[in-house]
Amino acid sequence: MAKDVIIALDFNTKEEVFKFLDLFKDKKPFVKIGMELFYAEGPEIVKEIKKRGHKIFLDLKLHDIPTTVMKAMKVLSNLDVDMTNVHAGGTVAMMEAAIKGLTREDGTRPLLIAVTQLTSTDQRALEEDLLIEKPIDEVVMRYAQNAKTAGLDGVVCSPLEAGKVHATCGDNFLTVTPGVRFADGDKGDQKRVMTPLEARKIGSDYIVVGRPITQAQDPVAAYNRCIEEFLG
Ligand code: C5P
Numbered sequence: 001m002a003k004d005v006i007i008a009l010d011f012n013t014k015e016e017v018f019k020f021l022d023l024f025k026d027k028k029p030f031v032k033i034g035m036e037l038f039y040a041e042g043p044e045i046v047k048e049i050k051k052r053g054h055k056i057f058l059d060l061k062l063h064d065i066p067t068t069v070m071k072a073m074k075v076l077s078n079l080d081v082d083m084t085n086v087h088a089g090g091t092v093a094m095m096e097a098a099i100k101g102l103t104r105e106d107g108t109r110p111l112l113i114a115v116t117q118l119t120s121t122d123q124r125a126l127e128e129d130l131l132i133e134k135p136i137d138e139v140v141m142r143y144a145q146n147a148k149t150a151g152l153d154g155v156v157c158s159p160l161e162a163g164k165v166h167a168t169c170g171d172n173f174l175t176v177t178p179g180v181r182f183a184d185g186d187k188g189d190q191k192r193v194m195t196p197l198e199a200r201k202i203g204s205d206y207i208v209v210g211r212p213i214t215q216a217q218d219p220v221a222a223y224n225r226c227i228e229e230f231l232g
Contacts, residue, residue, distance in 0.1 A: 005196070005226045006057050008032045008178070008210030012040045014048070021052065023220055030055040030082070032208055046079045055082040057176075057208075061115050063087035066097035073101030081110050083176075085156060088114035088143035095150030113154045113176055114147035116140040119192070137161070141168045148173055154205065159194040162204045171203070178208040182225070185212050196229035204230075 009031050011017050017037065031054050033046060038060060050056060058081040062069050069086065076084055086098045095114060103109040117126070117140050126132045132139060144155045144165050154174025157165055162175040181193040188211055199207050209226055216222035 003200075003204075003231060004030045004055075004206050005223065005230055006030045006032050006176070006206050006208045007213050007223065008034065008059075008208050009037055009049075010034060010210050010214065012036050014041050014045050017045070017049070020214065020219065021049070021054070024223070027220070027223075028053045028055075029223060030057065030206075032057040032059050034059045035061075043079055046081060050080055057081070057083040057085075057206075058110075059085055061085055061087055062098065063090045064094070066090075066094045069094050070097040070101035073098045077102045077104055077109060083111040083113065085113045085115060086152075088116050088147050088155070092146050092150045095147060095152055099151050111153045111174065113156055113174060114143065114152050115156050116143040116147075119158055119179070137164070141165070144169050144173070156208075158192055159199040159202060159204050159207070160192055162199070163202045166203050174205045175203065176206045176208060177204040178210070180207045180209045180212065180226075182212055182222075196226045200230045200232065 007029050009017055031049060033056060037045060046056060046058060058076060062072055063086060086095055099112060102112055117136060123136050126136055140161060145168060147155055148169045154176060155165060156176045158179050159177040162177055165175050177199055179190045179193050180196055180199055181187055181190065183195045187193055196207055207230055213219050213222045
């Protein structure tokens with residue numbers, strides 16, 4: 001299975017993005033485009049980054065009625081991204097519709113992964129706001145199983161959950177894990193973190209790394225360090 005480091009391009013102008021990507025010269029890291037950049041710059045930014053030869057994870061976390069998600073996914077599949085996502089909370093029917101929309105006429109499609117519960121949702125919010133009276137890791141595993149049932153390729157999860165997701169859904173079910181920090185680095189607002197080496201040992205398939213690379217004094221060196229630790 002292809003394992004890789006995905007850089008979160010958490011910038012909100014294309015000038016900043018290209019200044020950053022130019023640092024890598026002819027190296028073409030796998031990158032993540034989130035809502036901030038997509039809503040600021042529109043689909044053009046996806047096309048431009050793709051044209052430069054990068055793989056793209058388009059992190060827009062769709063969550064709506066199945067028909068709307070199907071139609072939106074059809075549009076995204078034309079952007080030729082490599083990976084995109086939905087909220088598993090939209091139900092199995094919504095995730096099945098997402099796959100349908102994403103699948104091109106020739107049968108190919110980008111990888112589709114699900115967000116289970118956001119890491120910002122804790123046990124209190126689950127019970128008091130959402131009236132879900134189950135332990136949060138049970139909820140996360142059930143949502144992961146729902147994603148698998150719908151035919152998705154994997155989930156976004158904390159690296160701490162990656163082992164359990166594989167135990168529940170199988171080793172081929174992808175775990176894409178943010179919350180990665182170097183052992184000697186600043187945690188920022190991430191609370192439950194792992195180093196790239198630990199993420200590798202626990203079986204993460206892709207790590208998503210933002211500030212430890214984008215805010216580093218030498219982003220290329222930080223990226224290379226991530227690759228070395230994670231891919232060995
Ligand atoms: O800068 P940092 O490495 O914390 O960035 C992590 C990236 O992964 C950000 O784009 C953030 O939005 C995203 N993410 C996350 N935690 C999640 C889901 C996504 O940090 N549970």
